[in-house]
Amino acid sequence: MTEQRTGGCVCGAVRFRTTAEPARITICHCTWCQRRTGTAFGTEVVFNSDEVEIAGPSITRYRHVSDESGRWLDIEFCSRCGGNLGFTLEMVPGVRTLPAGAFDDPDWIRADRHKIRHVFLRSRRAWPDLSPLVEQYEAHFRK
Numbered sequence: 001m002t003e004q005r006t007g008g009c010v011c012g013a014v015r016f017r018t019t020a021e022p023a024r025i026t027i028c029h030c031t032w033c034q035r036r037t038g039t040a041f042g043t044e045v046v047f048n049s050d051e052v053e054i055a056g057p058s059i060t061r062y063r064h065v066s067d068e069s070g071r072w073l074d075i076e077f078c079s080r081c082g083g084n085l086g087f088t089l090e091m092v093p094g095v096r097t098l099p100a101g102a103f104d105d106p107d108w109i110r111a112d113r114h115k116i117r118h119v120f121l122r123s124r125r126a127w128p129d130l131s132p133l134v135e136q137y138e139a140h141f142r143k
Contacts, residue, residue, distance in 0.1 A: 005104070009102070010078070010081040014056030018051055018052055020048070021114075023095070027041050027117070028041055028044065029041045029121055032064070044100065046096075047096060049088065050094075071089070075087045
């Protein structure tokens with residue numbers, strides 16, 4: 001039996017549940033995902049649409065049309081807190097993503113158990129790497 005996993009937005013108004021193992025985890029370094037997430041990449045857990053249940057009163061959708069492919073992506077987020085809830089893609093009907101960080105306990109995502117792929121490395125940023133040239137802390141540096 002597949003373990004069900006849950007998650008949701010920051011404020012808790014929108015919740016999701018998965019009923020299967022993901023097809024893959026995609027780490028996208030495209031400039032659009034950088035802007036969408038406000039960081040160096042987006043990490044999306046990919047499921048068949050019928051393996052994901054999303055519920056809540058405040059789901060909002062935004063359709064983005066890619067300037068590269070001309071195809072759309074429908075992004076879902078909580079209209080109350082703005083929390084990312086993943087997206088669906090015109091290019092891949094029947095598939096939806098959920099953001100890895102929105103799971104209640106994302107520790108189940110592991111490279112030794114799931115197919116993980118990095119895409120759009122041509123626009124990858126160097127600054128998120130754990131270089132010996134940057135300060136590193138196990139917790140916040142101010143206590």
